[in-house]
Amino acid sequence: MMAPWSCRPPATTVPARRLPTRREGCQTEISRSHDMDFSLTKEQKLFQSTVREFLEKEAPGWLIREWEEQGQYPYDLFQKFAEFGLLGVGLPEEYGGSGGGLTELAIVSEEMAARGQSLVNVFTPTVEFCRQAILGFGNEEQKRHFLPRIVKGECRMAMGLTEPNHGSDLATLETMAYLDGDEYVINGSKIFTTGAHISHYIFLLVRTDKTASPPHRGLSVLLTPTDSSGLTIRTLRKLGGDAVHTCEVSFDNVRVPRSNLLHEEGKGWHIVMAHLDEERILQGAKCTGTTRAAFEYALKYAKEREQFGQPIGKFQAIAHMLADMASDVEICRLLTHYAIWRKENGLPCSKEAAMAKLVTSEAAMRTSHKAVQILGGYGYTMEYEAQRYFRESKFWEIGGGTSQIQRDIIAKRLGL
Numbered sequence: 001m002m003a004p005w006s007c008r009p010p011a012t013t014v015p016a017r018r019l020p021t022r023r024e025g026c027q028t029e030i031s032r033s034h035d036m037d038f039s040l041t042k043e044q045k046l047f048q049s050t051v052r053e054f055l056e057k058e059a060p061g062w063l064i065r066e067w068e069e070q071g072q073y074p075y076d077l078f079q080k081f082a083e084f085g086l087l088g089v090g091l092p093e094e095y096g097g098s099g100g101g102l103t104e105l106a107i108v109s110e111e112m113a114a115r116g117q118s119l120v121n122v123f124t125p126t127v128e129f130c131r132q133a134i135l136g137f138g139n140e141e142q143k144r145h146f147l148p149r150i151v152k153g154e155c156r157m158a159m160g161l162t163e164p165n166h167g168s169d170l171a172t173l174e175t176m177a178y179l180d181g182d183e184y185v186i187n188g189s190k191i192f193t194t195g196a197h198i199s200h201y202i203f204l205l206v207r208t209d210k211t212a213s214p215p216h217r218g219l220s221v222l223l224t225p226t227d228s229s230g231l232t233i234r235t236l237r238k239l240g241g242d243a244v245h246t247c248e249v250s251f252d253n254v255r256v257p258r259s260n261l262l263h264e265e266g267k268g269w270h271i272v273m274a275h276l277d278e279e280r281i282l283q284g285a286k287c288t289g290t291t292r293a294a295f296e297y298a299l300k301y302a303k304e305r306e307q308f309g310q311p312i313g314k315f316q317a318i319a320h321m322l323a324d325m326a327s328d329v330e331i332c333r334l335l336t337h338y339a340i341w342r343k344e345n346g347l348p349c350s351k352e353a354a355m356a357k358l359v360t361s362e363a364a365m366r367t368s369h370k371a372v373q374i375l376g377g378y379g380y381t382m383e384y385e386a387q388r389y390f391r392e393s394k395f396w397e398i399g400g401g402t403s404q405i406q407r408d409i410i411a412k413r414l415g416l
């Protein structure tokens with residue numbers, strides 16, 4: 001399928017730089033001279049504006065509201081993503097992808113989040129997490145089976161990691177799977193599995209070895225069909241992004257073919273960790289989108305709304321809030337693209353990815369909080385969009401690892 005735009009070659013073609021050895025440490029990295037250039041190429045700018053126009057046309061605000069109020073999944077939109085080539089961004093052409101790399105995925109992420117978390121929920125679990133994990137760790141048969149189907153919009157996936165008793169402390173999760181002949185038998189439950197109810201498969205992190213020490217060595221990933229007997233799904237209503245529900249999923253002797261094991265038994269944690277940096281960076285891009293949208297919305301309002309005979313933006317108190325918001329947008333973008341730049345240049349980036357996730361999610365919260373204030377009473381009503389950014393920003397501080405956990409990760413990298 002040809003996308004109606006072109007991406008630069010996949011990031012995987014960028015030669016990875018040699019990482020510093022432990023003895024060389026930070027000093028080597030600092031003394032190396034890197035040209036830091038985060039500017040988008042001409043093609044990437046064109047791609048960005050094309051994606052923005054596409055989303056404005058196919059997912060106007062009133063329609064997103066309708067989907068969310070009715071809790072209605074936009075199947076048509078997912079199909080349009082496929083036709084537009086969005087489901088193949090960041091995937092090599094040999095699997096039906098449209099090429100491009102992390103920067104292109106970040107562009108899509110920012111644009112989707114700027115329009116609303118529901119769009120992110122339609123796109124992210126299948127494309128950014130499950131598809132990338134299969135690309136990285138699937139055997140050739142799994143890649144040939146799943147990847148082209150995802151690109152064509154024929155296969156949706158959800159990410160089943162979190163459990164009722166295991167959120168931040170994921171490594172000790174309890175959902176069990178044991179091998180019985182050529183099938184795994186799964187028992188347990190997952191929570192917050194976004195999109196499970198409309199997905200064909202769940203990327204399921206399970207325990208295959210109860211005795212493993214440390215416990216994360218006993219985890220594996222099973223690509224579990226949602227129509228399996230014994231699998232039940234309950235949807236939960238939430239504060240934002242409700243065109244795609246978040247679900248509780250229970251497994252009662254669910255049988256899955258052994259061939260649905262991703263990579264090897266006991267490698268589940270490794271698979272999840274391998275994608276975490278990328279996931280956090282892309283979440284930075286999404287938070288940039290929310291921050292940008294909240295800022296632009298409030299700026300427009302401040303220029304139009306008049307009190308005491310002048311636009312409220314002329315009052316220093318309001319103008320300074322907007323100055324802070326504009327600064328936050330730039331901080332978000334710079335930190336996210338710095339982390340992308342490190343990843344694409346083969347430099348260690350776990351600390352920077354955690355920083356990007358932490359700083360941008362808190363910037364989104366700050367900015368949307370100010371946006372509500374700038375709109376005054378109207379900001380508190382459901383008639384205006386400011387409340388949307390406020391509700392959605394709260395999720396960014398929780399999903400994909402809370403702010404507290406990101407601070408822990410950064411602190412550990414500081415040797416604390």
Ligand SMILES: Cc1cc2nc3c(=O)[nH]c(=O)nc-3n(C[C@H](O)[C@H](O)[C@H](O)COP(=O)(O)OP(=O)(O)OC[C@H]3O[C@@H](n4cnc5c(N)ncnc54)[C@H](O)[C@@H]3O)c2cc1C
Pocket residue numbers: 125158159160161162166167168169191192193194195238246395398399400401402403404405408
């Ligand atoms: C809308 C939504 C969608 C989601 N989608 C998915 C999905 O698709 N798939 C999926 O697998 N998960 C999903 N999640 C789950 C999400 O990743 C978890 O909610 C998150 O990781 C936190 O886990 P928890 O909710 O169990 O909180 P807990 O881990 O119970 O944490 C509760 C509080 O304690 C704090 N805390 C915990 N441990 C520490 C510590 N060591 N130090 C300091 N503070 C700590 C936390 O920061 C938090 O403030 C989703 C969540 C939401 C809200």
